[in-house]
Amino acid sequence: MPLIAAAISAYIYRKSADEMAYLSAAVLGVSLIVALVVAPLFLKVAGVCLLWMSKRKLDLSF
Numbered sequence: 001m002p003l004i005a006a007a008i009s010a011y012i013y014r015k016s017a018d019e020m021a022y023l024s025a026a027v028l029g030v031s032l033i034v035a036l037v038v039a040p041l042f043l044k045v046a047g048v049c050l051l052w053m054s055k056r057k058l059d060l061s062f
Helices: 002-015 019-038 041-061
Strands: none
Touching: 002 019
């Protein structure tokens, strides 16, 4: 459910302007944090590994 809410708020953020965009960005942030807290340990470790590998790849390209 939090990921669905994040996807909907990201869509609203891209299509709207002003205060509605700020509100949808706040909902997006809260939804992603809730999704990370609720996620199983395997998904958390996989996400950290993906971020680490992408960061490492970016560092090597400079």
